[in-house]
Amino acid sequence: MSARQWSRDLTMGARFAVTGGREAWVRVLLTAVGVGLGVALLLLTTAIPSALASRHDRERDRNDMTYSSVVKKKSDRTLLVASADTTFRDEDVRGRLLEPDGSRAPLPPGLSTFPAVGDMVVSPALDRLLKSPDGKLLRERLDYRVSGTIADSGLIGPHELAFYAGADDLGATGLSTGRIERIDAFGSSGQSEAMDPVLLLLVLIVFVVLLMPVGVFIAAAVRFGGERRDRRLAALRLVGADGRMARRIAAGEALAGALVGLVLGAGFFLIGRQLVGLINLFRISVFPSDLNPTPALVALVALAVPAAAVAVTLFALRGVVIEPLGVVRTARPSRRRLWWRLLLPLGGLAMLYPMIGQGRSNGDFNQYLVVGGVILLLVGITALLPWVVEAVVARLNSGGIAWQLAVRRLQLSSGTAARMVNGIAVAVAGAIALQMLFAGVDGDYTKVSKNDLTRAQMSVAVPAKVPLDEAVRQMSGTKGVTHTTALGRTELGDARFEPERQSSVTVGDCAALLEAAELPSCKDGDIFAVENAKWDTTTAELDKAGTKLYLDPSYGSSVKGEEIAWTVPKGVKRADSREDPSGDERGGFLFTPGALPERAASVTRGTVYLQLDESVPDVRELVRNSAVRIDPLADASAWTATTRSEKFTSIRTGLFVGATCVLVLIGASLLVSQLEQLRERKKLLSALVAFGTRRRTLSMSVLWQTAIPIALGLALASVVGLTLGTVLLKMTGTSVSVDWASVLSMTGIGAGVVLLVTLLSLPPLIRLMRPDGLRTE
Incomplete structure (x- = not known):
């Protein structure tokens, strides 16, 4: 068969699709909308890598925390920058305090000039929040002029949520706090660490599971209008077309709908992009400009x-006999074969x-085996489901009138019913497998x-320049704080420099x-020595009366000359180690305030542990506001029972975002498919009402026609999903367990x-159930 013949027949079919009057246009638009929704999601998916790359590039370009062990020398080209991050009702707020050392100091990306002391430049989202009634507590904390x-x-x-504020009293301290640094440029060129193989597997599975339902829906959309198309094909055979030509013309009609769907999909994508x-x-969140699919x-x-579209149509018509007097599809079809359908999941x-x-x-x-194996398993659902539906509905008989109408309809067109359910079944099977995998490896990343x-619910780390008793006074007076415990910390060594x-x-x-x-x-006035901490191997050697030691000894990142000499006195008491409220085991020397050497308080970094009355509204926000009043760089942290890997959390978040988009597509595509089937049955429904x-x-029969296939599809999806989840857990070397709550959800x-x-x-069904639907021209 020549390419010219193929082109001519496909073109003829496309012409029939767009010149066949109102019915033809409705059919093309239904197909186009179904295809367009899938294409829009495909384009969105192809744009995700570029969006993530853009976010990463901007994050890298504005990086200002180097954690260098050497403090840069002050010059006309340097800038002091301090991290003033905070949290507001579980939303992270990125904050930086800026103090340029000269006129040529590097300017952060997104700023045209440095904010003056007492001013701040904010992100649009933070500006909206500060102006809203909900931002009252945050406005008290960020006491700067926008x-x-x-x-x-x-x-x-x-x-x-981000801001840059002007400051005039910062001092670079290098690694002593990790919150203030002197830099001469923004941005970092460091290579990101390689991703854990299990996390990489999660990413692959997420993409396959999210994209498979899209492909299934596109394949189903191009088969809309099958029964009316069959009558047209019979008419073509009557005027001289052979069977192969008729099939190619049918493929041309599907091609027209797919091409219009591409245009609609591009439009949907551009609208969604904005x-x-x-x-x-x-x-x-991403900027619309970030969503740029790669041309390839x-x-x-x-x-x-x-x-x-062409391939699916030809495949669907492979067993259909198209004759001049009709299409042999309404006769009892041959039973579907099971053996080849099992080959897909087994493969x-x-x-x-x-x-x-x-x-x-x-x-x-x-990666190729993972992607190929998961695709074959999920495609296996689309192959097995028509056989399952046919085998089950063939055995359904007695029941009420609505039940019998539904069962008879399913027995005549079980393939159409299965196509409607295929997408949702594939999505559910993939979701079950992913939930099993996430639940199985969650413990490795949590x-x-x-x-x-039980001893504290928050902590506030205050800089060394803040007197600890002043921090305690401020925090104790905060509404909702029921108890405070303040502990200071510094280092001690046997030499002034590099002990x-x-x-x-x-x-x-x-x-x-x-x-x-x-x-x-x-x-x-007491001093204690704790020598039995697990990590401590030197306190016993240093704890000798008359030994001269130095508090806050100098290191590569510290300023020389500020070391404080201290001689170990007689009568130092012994104490046993105990974990503090943060879980750290304290060792070394313990000083009461009366025993602390002069000037030592100025090098002691304090932490205030807080017990809270959780019934007080916004108690954590009140604590954070008090912490900022103590010092803008005081770090208030809310404690949690668990911590989770950021990469693992990001992948899970990406799954939720993608699953939300796929669910929207599933609902929209199912609705279009349902309306198309109702439109095809308009005369039948009108006839039944007329009788x-x-x-x-x-209405109940339509409900049963949907409920029976979906019940079978979800049952099959659960079996395949559990099987795939079990295999994935065994691949990761994780014990197999089923999270039944997730499966049921x-x-x-x-x-x-x-x-x-x-x-x-x-509502459309009720409108179609009118006797005047029998009218024809």
Whole structure:
């Protein structure tokens, strides 16, 4: 068969699609909308890598914390920058205090000039929050005058909360706090660390699971209008077209719908691209300009979708006999064969089997085997579901009128019913497998915090220049704070500079020291030595009366000459180590305030541990406001029972964002498919109503026609999802366990989407159930 013949027949089919009157245009638009929704999501997916890369590039370009062990020398080209990050009601706020050393100091990305002392430049999202009634407490904390707005180049997303404020009393301290540095340029060129193999596997599975339902829906959309198309094909055979030519013409009609769908998909994508900037989903936001699909991926989508439309149509008509007097489809079809349908999931398992037990210690998982195996397993659902639906509905008989109408319809067109459910079944199976995998490896990336939440719920780290008793006074007076414990900390060594032996020093009153050690007795003026801490191997050597030691000895990042000499006195008491409220084991020397050498308080960094009355509204925000009043660089931290890997959290967040988009697509595509089927059955429904069938009966029959296939599809999806989840857990070397709550929730969400679509299709159904629907011309 020549390419010219193919081109002529496909063109003829496309012409029939667009010149066949109102019915043809409705059919093309239904197909185009279904395809367009899928294309829009495909384009969005292909744009995600560029959006993430843009966010990463802006994050890298504005990096200002080098954590260098050497403080840069002050010059006309340097800038003092201090981290003043904070949190407001679980939303992170990025803050920086800036103090330029000269006129040529580096300017942060997104700023046109440095803010004056007492002024701040804010992100648009932070500006809106500060002006809103909800931002009252945050306005009290950020007590600066807003003088400008940070441009997009200085933000990772449109909803990021960030500010730059002017300061005039900063001092570079290098690694002593890690919060103030002197820099001569923004940005870093460091290479990011390699991703954990298990996390890389998660990323691969997430992309496959999210994209598979899209492909299934596009394949289903190009088959809209099948019954009316069959009658047209019979007419073509009557005027002289052979069977192969008729099939090519049918493929041309599908091609026309797919091409229009490409145009609509591009339009949907451009509209959604502009709306993306308004959305902040799971704390992730991107600028519309970031969503730029790479030309190669756009070209792939543009070629793959029309090609898939032609291939799917030809495949669907492979067993259909098209004759001049009709299409032999309404006769009892031959039973579907099971053996070849089982080959797909079995082939997928065979591709995944070599990686079972590999874990994270045997290198990266083979990406091609992972992607191919998961695709075959999920495609296996689309192959098995028509057989399952046909086998089950063939055995359904007795029941009410609505039930019998639904069952008879399913027995005549089980393939159409299965196509509607395929996408939701694939999505649910993938979601179940992912939930199992996430739940199985969650423990590897979620660690139980050392913080003792029974002794404190927040802590405030204050700089060395702030007197500890003043910090305690401020925090004790904060509404909602019921108890405070303050402990200071510094270092001690056997030399002024780069000591060979060193230990730690903890400062606090007797009540506070009891939180850090087990004391025999205590009064102000006492000194204790804790020699049995697990990490401490030097305190016993340093604890000798008459030994001259130095508090705050100088290191490469410290200023020489500020060391404080101290001689170990007689009568130093012994104490046993104990974990403090943060879970750290304190060792070294413990000083009560009365025993602290002169000037030592100025080099002691304090931490105030707080117990809170959780019934007080916004108690954590009140604590953070008090901390800022103590010092703008005081760091208030809310304690949690667990901590989770940021990369793991990012992947899980990406899954939620993608799953939300896929669910929207599923609902929209199912609704379009349902409306298309109702449109095709318009005359049948009108005839039944004309013969006296109650509308309630017909509505229930439509509900049963949807409920039976979806129940079978979800059951099959659960089996495949559990199988895939088990294999993935074995691949990661994780013990297999089923999170039944997640399985039930995923199936419930899938059933809920279908139920919602069914309810939305009832109004059009009622309009179609009118006797005048029998009128024809």
